[in-house]
Structures are given as C-alpha cells and as structure tokens.
Amino acid sequence: MRSLCAAIALFALTGAGAYGDEQPVALNAAPGHDAVENNCAACHSLDYVRTNAKFLDRKTWQAEFDKMTKVFGADIAPQDAATIVDYLTKNYGTGG
Amino acid sequence: MVDRRRVLQHLTGAGVLAASGVWPRGGAAQQRPALTSGLPDGVYDTAILDALPGKKPLIKLSYRPPNYETPVSYFADAITPNDAFFVRYHLADIPAEIDPKGWRLQIGGEGAASPLQLTLADLESGFEQVELTAVCQCAGNRRGLSTPHVAGVEWGLGAMGNAVWRGVRVKDLLAKAGLKKEAIEIVANGADGPVLDKTPDFVKSIPVWKAIDENTIIAHRMNGQQLPHFNGFPVRLIVPGWTGTYWMKHLVSLEAVTKPFGGFWMKSAYRIPSGKFPVVQHFASQMTEANEPITEMVVNSLIASPADNQQIRRGTSVELRGVAWDGGYGIRRVEVSLDGGASWHSATLGPDLGRFAFRGWSHRFTPQAAGKQVILAKASNAIGQTQAESLIFNPAGYHNNVVRPLTLVVA
Numbered sequence: 001m002r003s004l005c006a007a008i009a010l011f012a013l014t015g016a017g018a019y020g021d022e023q024p025v026a027l028n029a030a031p032g033h034d035a036v037e038n039n040c041a042a043c044h045s046l047d048y049v050r051t052n053a054k055f056l057d058r059k060t061w062q063a064e065f066d067k068m069t070k071v072f073g074a075d076i077a078p079q080d081a082a083t084i085v086d087y088l089t090k091n092y093g094t095g096g
Numbered sequence: 097m098v099d100r101r102r103v104l105q106h107l108t109g110a111g112v113l114a115a116s117g118v119w120p121r122g123g124a125a126q127q128r129p130a131l132t133s134g135l136p137d138g139v140y141d142t143a144i145l146d147a148l149p150g151k152k153p154l155i156k157l158s159y160r161p162p163n164y165e166t167p168v169s170y171f172a173d174a175i176t177p178n179d180a181f182f183v184r185y186h187l188a189d190i191p192a193e194i195d196p197k198g199w200r201l202q203i204g205g206e207g208a209a210s211p212l213q214l215t216l217a218d219l220e221s222g223f224e225q226v227e228l229t230a231v232c233q234c235a236g237n238r239r240g241l242s243t244p245h246v247a248g249v250e251w252g253l254g255a256m257g258n259a260v261w262r263g264v265r266v267k268d269l270l271a272k273a274g275l276k277k278e279a280i281e282i283v284a285n286g287a288d289g290p291v292l293d294k295t296p297d298f299v300k301s302i303p304v305w306k307a308i309d310e311n312t313i314i315a316h317r318m319n320g321q322q323l324p325h326f327n328g329f330p331v332r333l334i335v336p337g338w339t340g341t342y343w344m345k346h347l348v349s350l351e352a353v354t355k356p357f358g359g360f361w362m363k364s365a366y367r368i369p370s371g372k373f374p375v376v377q378h379f380a381s382q383m384t385e386a387n388e389p390i391t392e393m394v395v396n397s398l399i400a401s402p403a404d405n406q407q408i409r410r411g412t413s414v415e416l417r418g419v420a421w422d423g424g425y426g427i428r429r430v431e432v433s434l435d436g437g438a439s440w441h442s443a444t445l446g447p448d449l450g451r452f453a454f455r456g457w458s459h460r461f462t463p464q465a466a467g468k469q470v471i472l473a474k475a476s477n478a479i480g481q482t483q484a485e486s487l488i489f490n491p492a493g494y495h496n497n498v499v500r501p502l503t504l505v506v507a
Contacts, residue, residue, distance in 0.1 A: 021146070022159040023126075043188060043291045045159040048249075053138030055245040064247055071360060073294020092138065 025050060032087025035080045043074065053092035061088040129155040129167060130403060132252045135240040139250045150324050152179045157249055161185035162326060165254035171400035172417045174446055174456035175229075176257030178319050183326040184234050184255060184340065186298045186361075187290040194287060194346060196330045201314070203269055207279025207352030212272060216330055219316055223264040226313055228336060230452035231258045231421045235339035235366055235390045239493030246493045253398060258419070258454035261334045262317035267308040270352065275304070279352035280381050282307040283359075284333050287346035296360035300342050301353070302335060303379055311336045311424075311452065314347060336452035337377070337392045337424030339494075341366045356381045365492075366390050372488050373495050374481055375423070392423030395483055396497040397430055397457075397475035407505045413462045414504070416443070419454035420475035426451035429476045432459045436470035436501065443473070451478075463506040471502045 025046040027033055040046065056064065062085050068074040069081075076084070089095065127145040139157070146156035146164070154164035164183040170176055196216050204211030214222070233256035240250035249255075270282070281301040289297050306312060313334045315323065323329045328345030335342040341361075356362075367387040379389045397420040408414050420427045430443040446456030455475075463469055476482040483497045 025142070025159070043295070044161065047142050047156075047158045050142040051136065051138045051157055051250045052247055053136060053141075055136055056247060060247065071296070071364070072290075073292050075292075075294075 028091040030087060030091055032083045032091075035083045036087055039074065039076045039080055039084060040068070043068075043072070049088065049092050054094060056088075056092070057094045058085065058089040058096060061085050061093050064088075127153070130169075131155070132168070132241070132404060134243075135252055136245050136250050139240055139252070148183060148326050150179065151181075151183070151326060152177075154180065154182065155252070155254060157251070161188040161190065163249045163251075164326075165251055166257055168253050168398065168400050169403065171254075171398050171419050171454075174258060174419055174449060174454040175319065176259060176454075178259070178321055178324050178327065181232075181257040181259065181318075181324065181327050182234065182255050184249070185288060185326075185345075187288060187295060189291050190288045191346065193325065194329055199330050199348075201331070201347060202349040203273040203351075204349075205279070205283065205351030205353050207276045207354050208270070209274030209276055210272070214269070216316065219264055219314065219331065223268045225262060226265060226310075227260060227262040228311055228313070228334075228452060229258065229260045229449040230311075230334060230336040231256060231393070231454055232334075232340045232343050233257075233393055233421070235341045235494050236492065238496035241496055241498075242489065242493035243487060244489075246491060248493060255340075256421075258421070258449075259318045260320065261313060261315035262320075263313045263315035263331065263334065265310060266312045266314060266333070266350070267310060269314070269350065270308060273352070275308075275352055276354075278354045279304050280355070281353050281357050283349075283351040283353055283357045284342070284344040284347060285349045285351075286328070286332075286344045287348050298361055299357070299359045300344060301357035301359075301362055301382070302338075302342050303381060304352070306335065306338070306377070306379075307350075337422075339366075339390050339393055341390065362389060366494075367492070368494055369490055372490065376425075376479070377423070390494050393421065394495045394497045395422035395425075395427070395475050395477045395481045396420065397473045397483065399471060399473050399500075399502045402502075402504060404502050405505060407507055408463060410463055410466050410506050413460055416459045416461070416471065416473070417456070418458075418473055419456055420473075421454050422475070422477040422481065424452045425481070426478040427455035427475055428478050430455070430457040431474045431476075433472040433474075434461055434469065437472050437499075440474070463504065466506050469504045469506050471504060472499050473502075474499045 129145045145153040147153045157163045166182045170180045201214045237255035283301045285299045315334045316331045333344040377391045382389045399418040401417040431440040432443045443457040443459040
C-alpha cells in the first residue's frame with residue numbers, strides 16, 4: 001500500500017489528476033470503514049455512499065453490494081462482504 | 097483485475113494523499129448549493145458546488161465518475177450554456193483529453209456492407225450539416241425525488257439541458273456504410289470505459305428506425321462551439337426526444353447489428369415496467385413481457401425563477417419563469433397555479449425553438465397577501481399528454497413528471 005501511495009503521489013505531483021479537484025470524501029469512522037474505503041474507492045468516489053443515505057435497508061444495501069461484485073466485477077474478499085454490508089446498513093442505511 | 101495504470105489515473109492525487117496524511121486537506125471552502133426539497137438526507141449533507149475543468153460550478157453529486165447537475169436558476173433561459181450543462185458518466189475511465197486529429201469514428205457491424213472510418217474533418221465537411229435544438233435529459237433526472245427513495249445517482253431537478261446541436265445525420269453515415277435491410281439496431285460506443293476490465297462497458301443501442309430518423313445526428317458543435325470535454329468532445333450522438341442514456345458521448349463507433357444487442361446497459365439497466373407510462377415510441381427488439389427500455393421523455397415542466405422559498409414583496413410584481421419539454425411532440429400549453437392548485441392560469445409561451453427543445457414560459461403576477469404562497473406549473477403537449485398528478489413509482493426512479501410545488505414567502 002505504501003508503494004502504491006508513493007506511486008500515486010508521484011502521479012499527482014506530475015499533474016495528472018483525472019477530473020481536477022477531487023477532494024477526500026469522509027465516511028463515518030466505525031467498524032468496517034477501512035473495508036469500504038479499500039474495496040469501493042478504486043472504481044468510484046465515496047460520495048456515492050453518502051448521497052444514497054439513509055433509506056436503504058440491509059437487503060437493499062446487500063443488493064447494491066451484489067451488483068458491484070456480480071455485475072460490475074468488483075473483486076472483494078468473501079470475509080469483507082459481510083463487514084461492508086453491515087457498515088453501510090448501520091452508517092448509511094436504515095440500521096437493520 | 098484492476099488495470100493499474102487506469103487506477104493511477106483515476107484515483108485522484110489530492111484525495112489519496114490527504115487520506116495518507118501527506119497532503120493538507122483543504123483547497124477552496126466547499127460551497128453548498130441550493131437544492132430542492134424531497135431529496136435523500138445524504139444529498140443535503142454531501143452535495144457541493146464544484147467546477148470541473150472548463151465548467152462553471154455545478155452541483156456535484158459524485159466526483160468519480162463525475163455526476164454534476166445544473167443549478168435550477170440556469171433554466172430561467174431556454175438554452176443551457178455549455179459550461180453549465182450537466183455532466184453524467186457511469187464509469188470512471190474517462191480520457192483526460194481527446195486529440196481531435198487522432199479521433200476516428202468507425203461505422204460497421206455485420207449489418208453494414210461497406211464499413212468505413214471517418215475523421216473529424218470528414219464529419220465537418222463530407223456530409224450535409226444539420227442543426228437542431230434538443231433537450232438532453234438524463235433518464236434518472238429527479239430520481240432523488242422518488243418516494244420511496246431508490247438507489248442510484250440522487251439527481252434533483254438539473255440533470256438536463258437544452259442546446260443547439262450541429263452535425264451530420266446518422267442516416268447519411270449509415271447509407272455510406274451500406275446499411276443492410278437485415279439490420280435492426282445500431283450500437284453506439286464511446287471512448288470512455290470502466291476502471292475494471294470485468295465491468296460492462298457503457299454501450300447502448302437504438303432501433304434502426306430511430307437511427308435513420310432525420311433528426312438523429314452526430315453533433316460536433318453545441319451552441320456554436322465545440323462540445324465541452326465532459327459533454328462528449330469531440331462528437332456525441334443526439335437522439336432528440338429520447339432520454340440522455342442514448343446520447344453517447346466521445347462517440348467512437350456505430351455498429352449495425354442484425355440481432356438485439358445484449359449488453360448490460362440495454363438488457364438490465366435503463367428499463368421501465370411495461371404499460372405504466374404514456375410513451376408512444378417503444379424499442380420493440382429490446383422489450384420483454386415485464387419491462388422495456390426507457391425511450392422518449394414524458395411531458396414535464398420546471399419553475400426556474402424565483403427560487404424555491406425565495407422571499408418576495410407583497411404588492412410588487414413578480415415574473416415566474418421556467419421551461420417545459422416532452423418527447424418531441426411539442427409543448428402546447430403551460431398552466432400556472434398561484435394558489436396551490438385551486439385555480440389555473442395560462443402562462444405565456446416563449447419562442448418555439450422546435451419540438452425537441454425546451455419551451456420557455458413566463459407568467460407575471462402580484463402577490464397580495466403575506467405568508468407562504470404555493471406555485472405550481474403544469475405542461476401539456478401536442479398529443480394531449482399532461483404531467484402526472486402523482487408519482488408512477490418504478491425501481492430506478494425514471495420518468496418523474498409529477499406537478500411540483502414551489503413555495504414563495506410573501507412579506
């Protein structure tokens with residue numbers, strides 16, 4: 001991860017930000033936060049999570065997760081799946 | 097697998113560095129946009145005004161892929177400026193820039209007898225140039241106002257715009273490519289793509305009959321200028337009357353096919369339940385018993401000025417301004433209610449810019465009583481359709497044309 005960050009830092013400093021001025025999108029610090037950030041942010045910024053709140057329940061967050069893995073091909077380790085859905089439901093969903 | 101080069105391009109430096117603690121967080125203070133009521137809480141909490149390169153500050157719903165809507169105040173005029181035109185992408189591998197000299201459009205597929213490749217110069221001079229004014233509205237415009245809320249980009253009112261498009265007829269290009277009788281759909285692809293190889297690329301098809309409609313064009317000019325990068329430079333497909341999902345940006349190929357195109361973005365996405373909406377044009381080769389692709393836009397209107405919840409003075413004349421549009425039949429009437437729907441007045445229609453365009457409208461009145469005054473606008477079109485009184489719910493939040501209240505605070 002450190003070398004990836006370094007590579008990205010170099011990339012950024014040489015002036016290749018994709019669409020200009022993307023700022024960090026903070027998500028709630030809670031169990032599962034890192035699993036979400038590490039697995040989701042490669043393909044999309046995390047404002048997708050924050051704007052889709054708070055109306056999805058566990059089942060519908062699970063459906064979003066399944067869409068990302070089964071349709072969009074996100075390669076997420078099985079042990080992270082339950083953690084991610086639980087985090088999204090509790091922090092950006094109806095809670096249950 | 098993740099394509100490392102592309103991830104490096106699209107994880108933006110600032111975000112990653114801030115997260116890793118090397119880069120001070122900050123930049124310009126984040127400005128909150130004016131947002132309509134009824135959106136998910138998370139939108140009020142997250143949306144900011146932010147400018148993409150070459151664009152004015154728009155309402156940023158997501159950075160990457162970029163989804164930015166146009167603030168409502170721009171719709172007080174019937175033509176939407178290029179630098180304020182909304183931006184919508186599904187997938188985040190977007191070319192940082194496209195060299196117009198190197199750009200090529202491939203036209204072929206098994207339904208074309210003489211495939212060809214065109215340069216931008218070919219398009220600009222090799223075919224008859226046509227111009228038309230048309231609304232590009234994201235199928236999901238107003239998704240954020242669905243009740244109950246549904247997942248997706250939580251658009252408010254501004255995932256739409258109206259511009260003068262100049263380019264060449266798809267019909268002329270297909271004729272040159274030797275379109276065969278067996279062809280049933282034309283498949284369009286753009287230069288942008290997914291971050292992961294496994295993610296279905298955003299590719300769309302339209303029926304041949306729509307592709308060869310004289311109004312379906314490939315545009316290289318938008319309001320007299322080249323297209324902004326984030327609106328599809330150097331050329332995009334213009335499918336007047338139909339929702340923006342078909343208006344492929346950064347167009348690089350058109351393929352004539354003899355079987356229904358089976359991509360995810362046709363078979364699974366952008367579909368509406370069959371029989372629920374009053375649409376005339378259907379996409380027969382993509383229909384199932386249960387659902388069908390979204391096609392034409394439903395009749396709709398917007399009050400752009402004054403702003404919702406704006407304070408106005410009792411006894412002083414106020415001009416309501418806005419736009420109305422539909423799927424290409426033409427707006428015939430806009431009615432305005434100044435009393436929450438109890439009585440209606442005909443608004444004054446602005447210039448007719450063509451049946452695919454926004455129709456501007458205005459109505460002047462003088463508020464008499466202090467307090468909250470609820471204003472409504474309702475459009476009707478040339479085939480007798482009018483806006484819905486209540487939401488026709490569908491899982492993706494499409495076609496929301498419910499008559500919408502705007503509140504003025506009279507003091």
